[in-house]
């Protein structure tokens with residue numbers, strides 16, 4: 229795993245000419261110091277740069293940005309895993325890489341239909357507590373995708389992917405029917421909603437870190453985010469914490485699992501999906517697109 233710092237350097241065009249020239253010279257010098265002098269162009273006033281954290285070059289650059297923030301900022305640190313690391317992980321956080329499908333947040337109901345929410349919700353905080361009917365979407369939005377997320381974080385599968393999961397007899401999931409929001413249309417595809425039925429015990433925290441915890445006094449639901457706010461000296465940046473589970477949790481894991489924790493704002497808080505290495509390989513072997521997976525760490 230490599231931690232990659234994403235930094236933007238540049239100069240403001242809104243300053244007096246003399247100051248712009250000074251900033252330009254400083255940016256040219258900074259690029260030279262990190263071995264990227266080739267990228268300097270007096271007509272290009274910003275530079276997106278990736279530098280590995282834990283290298284000699286980043287610390288001096290950050291010291292300059294701390295004293296002169298107008299020259300640039302650290303937007304975030306990404307964790308990048310090698311293929312081998314991903315293939316060795318027993319469990320992975322999994323999810324669609326697109327969120328293309330509007331659903332019941334918006335009104336997909338024909339005239340005269342009684343609006344009936346997809347979920348039974350807490351009357352105080354509005355968080356979804358239980359799905360009470362089939363999901364209704366505009367199926368045309370799925371396009372040629374294998375997998376997509378709805379605006380309310382439900383996972384929609386193409387017919388082919390749904391069948392694949394069924395044929396392989398994977399555990400921890402059910403496939404729910406997906407209804408089209410209007411009359412049937414020629415070539416309307418069969419789609420499925422992935423309903424994950426197994427819920428894991430809590431994560432190991434620490435080392436997993438959380439922030440922005442909110443608890444509803446009525447339903448008891450706690451929403452949170454993985455800790456992502458960090459400071460490099462005076463510079464605030466974003467880096468998502470990794471997810472850790474106790475190793476003994478492997479005894480109760482299924483192929484598909486929901487986390488016990490719900491993430492996001494309380495009204496849309498949803499669990500993450502955790503898959504086994506078996507599911508990861510199966511999806512890769514069958515060239516299923518539109519998803520990504522990140523290793524979960526197991527601790528004793």
Ligand SMILES: [Zn+2]
Pocket residue numbers: 350351352353354355444445446447448449
């Ligand atoms: Zn509530």
